[in-house]
Amino acid sequence: MADDLSKEQLQPEHPDRKTGYERILTDPAPPWFVELYPGGDGAGFLQKLERHSVLFHQRSASQLVVSFDNIANANDLSFAREPWGWKFFRDEGWSHMGVFARTKAWYRDPEIISYFKNRAAEGFFERFEQVVFAGASMGGFGALAFSELMPGANVVAFNPQTTLDERLVPWETRYRFGQVQDWDLPFSDAAQTVKQAGRAYVFYDPFFDLDRRQVTRLQGENVVLLKTWFSNHFAAPMLRKLDILKPVMQKAMNGSLEPDEFYRMMRARRRLPMVMRAIEAQAEERHPQLVQQARRRFRVLRRAAMTEGAS
The missing domain is CATH 3.40.50.1820 (Alpha/Beta hydrolase fold, catalytic domain)
Structure with missing residues (x-):
């Protein structure tokens, strides 16, 4: 059936978007569809x-x-x-x-x-x-x-x-x-x-x-x-x-x-880089000593986590 469609018919309506038919031709079927299509088990x-x-x-x-x-x-x-x-x-x-x-x-x-x-x-x-x-x-x-x-x-x-x-x-x-x-x-x-x-x-x-x-x-x-x-x-x-x-x-x-x-x-959470960055952003100027303590503790926890992951 795809051979019967011209290239123009398959062109997306927007240059950054595929048509519905083009998505069916090129994109993998989602798992939920595999379950619910007429031959599916769901x-x-x-x-x-x-x-x-x-x-x-x-x-x-x-x-x-x-x-x-x-x-x-x-x-x-x-x-x-x-x-x-x-x-x-x-x-x-x-x-x-x-x-x-x-x-x-x-x-x-x-x-x-x-x-x-x-x-x-x-x-x-x-x-x-x-x-x-x-x-x-x-x-x-x-x-x-x-x-x-x-x-x-x-x-x-x-x-x-x-x-x-x-x-x-x-x-x-x-x-x-x-x-x-x-x-x-x-x-x-x-x-x-x-x-x-x-x-x-x-x-x-x-x-x-x-x-x-x-x-x-x-x-x-x-x-x-x-x-x-x-x-x-x-x-x-x-x-x-x-x-x-x-x-x-x-x-x-x-x-x-x-x-x-x-x-x-x-x-x-204390071992997450995103948490350490947030602490630095919020407290660096007001509480520099506490931030330094947090950095030291963060490094200890990160090393421990990496050691556990390697064992």
Whole structure:
């Protein structure tokens, strides 16, 4: 069939983008597609909306995780694109509903809101004994906001925004395109929706002021704020570098992660170069002696880590 198409028909509409057909010809099929294509072994569906797509994999009959794209994924047009956390949730055996965002609009769109409200009304989420909403940054907001549709569901959110409504957070200076969306739509303030959650685990850097101001709007006995010092807006990548992201996610998803346990695991951050650089940037001028002590301790820990890795 490809021989029947002219070169002009295969040209991308934009010089930096491939056409959908060209991507199919040149890019590898993503694992989720291999599972769900007509000859695949998986069960589920892909539903494409105007500005979002929803991918569902049926695995566990009792456990479901709903994940939301972050802003970095919104412009990804590759054929191999996967929902946030897809491989991890697959390996854990959880059923997974992943929301692809094709716009940086913070899910302020009637179509995706109606989609989730309809799913909730038909009892889709109630089919599962354990439901988790998860995401990072824009996806973290989505997880916190839409979790209201399944009261009691746990939430795992990395560096989330609680809202971009300028009436509520006039100090927020990021994400201009998100700020101009319709924040009068439902599920627009995670500080309100989080009240319906089971346990809401929120990871953030207390030294990154805008993230700190966002997450401290989240109040309640069910909210567990966990500090990832010197990670900036990249809490999940830091935990991955420390090789603790998997156990942290596993325990957070089932609601058993406790702060003391998390902070014991986080002690390993002292050997990360990114942490040392952040300490230097923030404290070099004000506390030079403490920074020198931190450098010496950092070198000792790095040498120990390299010795352990070589043994």
